[in-house]
Amino acid sequence: MAIPITGPRSRDGDVLAAGRRRSATRGLGVVVALLAAFSVYAIADGGFTLYFQRVIDGAMNGIVYGMVALALVLVFKATGVINFAQGAMGMVGTYLAFTAADRWAVPLVVAILLAMVVSAAAAAGIERVLIRPFDPGNHLAITIVTLALYLALNALAALIWGFDPRGFPTLFPTGGEDFIAIGGARLYYTSLGTALVVVAVVVVLQLTLARTRLGLAFRCVAAGVEPSRLLGIHIGRTVQSSWALAAAVGTLAGCLAAPTTYLDPTFMDKVLVYAFAAATLGGLDSIAGALVGGVVVGLSIALLTGYIPALGGQFGLGCAFFVIVAVLQFKPAGLLGRRSQERV
Numbered sequence: 001m002a003i004p005i006t007g008p009r010s011r012d013g014d015v016l017a018a019g020r021r022r023s024a025t026r027g028l029g030v031v032v033a034l035l036a037a038f039s040v041y042a043i044a045d046g047g048f049t050l051y052f053q054r055v056i057d058g059a060m061n062g063i064v065y066g067m068v069a070l071a072l073v074l075v076f077k078a079t080g081v082i083n084f085a086q087g088a089m090g091m092v093g094t095y096l097a098f099t100a101a102d103r104w105a106v107p108l109v110v111a112i113l114l115a116m117v118v119s120a121a122a123a124a125g126i127e128r129v130l131i132r133p134f135d136p137g138n139h140l141a142i143t144i145v146t147l148a149l150y151l152a153l154n155a156l157a158a159l160i161w162g163f164d165p166r167g168f169p170t171l172f173p174t175g176g177e178d179f180i181a182i183g184g185a186r187l188y189y190t191s192l193g194t195a196l197v198v199v200a201v202v203v204v205l206q207l208t209l210a211r212t213r214l215g216l217a218f219r220c221v222a223a224g225v226e227p228s229r230l231l232g233i234h235i236g237r238t239v240q241s242s243w244a245l246a247a248a249v250g251t252l253a254g255c256l257a258a259p260t261t262y263l264d265p266t267f268m269d270k271v272l273v274y275a276f277a278a279a280t281l282g283g284l285d286s287i288a289g290a291l292v293g294g295v296v297v298g299l300s301i302a303l304l305t306g307y308i309p310a311l312g313g314q315f316g317l318g319c320a321f322f323v324i325v326a327v328l329q330f331k332p333a334g335l336l337g338r339r340s341q342e343r344v
Contacts, residue, residue, distance in 0.1 A: 019314065032295055035303075037225060042307050049184035055299065056182075056308045062298020063198045063259075067253035067289035068268070068275035069282065070202065071246040076284045077156035077209070078218040078242030081139050085145040086250050088153035089270030091265060093119035093251025094258050095161055098168055108169055112255045114166055116248040123247030127240045136225045136235055157265040168258035169199075194256045198291065206287045220287065270317065274301070277320035280327045283337020292335060297323060 029247045040228065073081040075120045083089075097115035100106040106114070130149065174191035179186040209215030217238040220228040225235060254268055261267055278297045282289025300323070301316040310316075327334060 021260050028292075030076040031335070034280060035296075035299060038303055038307075039134070042303060045307055051183035052183050055303045056185055056187055056191070057254060058299040058302025060195060060298070061302065062295035063291065064253065064257045064276040064294070065271060066282075066291035066294020067129065067201070067256065067299055068250060069279035069294050070205065070272055072279045073252065073282075073284060073287060073290045074218075074246040074249065076222070076279075078221050078239050079136065079139075079142070080222045080278075081142045081146070083243075083246065084143065085149035085244065086130075087268035087275070088157075089119065089123060090250030090254035091268040092153055092157055092261060093247065094168065094268075095157060097176075097251070097255050098258075098263060101169065104333070108171060110146065112171075112252065115255070116251045119247040119251040120244040122226060123243040124240050126252045127243040128236075129241065131243070132236050136221070136239065154265050156174045163264055163267070164260035165264045168255070168263045170259035171256075171312075179274045189315035190259060197256065198253075200285060201252070202291050205245075205249075209287060248299050266302050273317055274298075274320050279324040279334075280324045281334055283334030285338055286334065286336040289334055290334030300334050 012161065023108055023130055023182060039055075042054075043123045068087065071086050071090065072082060075081065075086070093115045096118055097111045099110075099188065100111035100114055101108045126149065131142060134145070136142075172189045175190065177189070179188045180192070181187075209276060217228070219235050220231060220233055221235055221238050228238075252270075257271055275294070278293035279290055281296060282291070282294070283294025297320060301319050304319060305311055305315050
């Protein structure tokens with residue numbers, strides 16, 4: 001008589017999943033409690049309208065940080081490595097979209113889609129030429145390559161397009177009444193459209209990686225290269241797919257961020273630091289966590305720098321650094337990430 005072995009394993013999996021949910025709930029609860037406590041002080045200090053406007057601005061900025069963090073998570077899920085060149089790759093993709101729209105009069109939506117395709121193809125080539133020759137388990141060597149790639153892409157962009165700042169057009173309506181008034185605060189169409197696009201991308205990627213063979217391959221390769229080979233997973237193609245997908249997402253993130261600032265070879269550097277903080281806070285292996293972490297980081301920076309004048313506007317980078325250190329110290333898996341487990 002055959003003895004079923006799926007029952008205990010399923011129960012073990014349920015217990016682990018329940019533990020992860022409880023841990024995520026506790027972490028989110030702490031974050032919400034801290035933000036709520038500071039919000040009481042902020043409303044008493046400057047009134048509800050100013051507070052609500054800063055919340056809107058912080059959340060909208062955070063959504064952009066979450067989009068870049070999403071690109072970092074895509075590579076990390078398949079390789080276990082942080083791609084330090086992600087911001088530079090998004091910057092080059094944004095320049096490609098700008099060139100197509102400005103010089104060749106291509107409609108902006110089409111220009112962005114073309115730039116995403118070209119960026120994905122270029123990232124696949126970079127992975128094949130620069131990343132694949134290294135042992136996938138040699139994370140240090142791959143990380144050093146991504147740092148070198150970051151420097152090379154910044155230099156290449158400066159050589160081709162120069163350092164002069166350029167205005168990047170927005171996908172959404174501007175001019176006149178280009179905002180929605182909510183409680184005395186203004187929610188601009190550009191910010192609202194950006195938020196909707198980012199949420200749609202997160203939902204699509206979450207479903208794709210959770211319910212497709214590609215997502216399963218990502219998780220297997222990140223968990224272990226040799227076991228993945230034994231299961232018949234093609235390591236090279238999986239990692240290459242993660243780089244291509246991340247480059248396309250990073251290019252879209254750059255195109256959404258550029259209209260709120262200016263386009264130059266360094267415009268993604270600060271955004272990338274905030275994205276690191278967002279990915280660390282949300283969980284380096286969590287698609288939804290990237291967006292949650294981005295919003296929390298954006299809100300934290302907007303409220304702290306807005307209501308504590310002594311911190312100054314440059315404290316944003318310090319806040320991002322503090323988030324990274326605190327999360328790695330007290331909750332390395334992040335709010336929604338999975339804790340790694342090893343058999344000993």
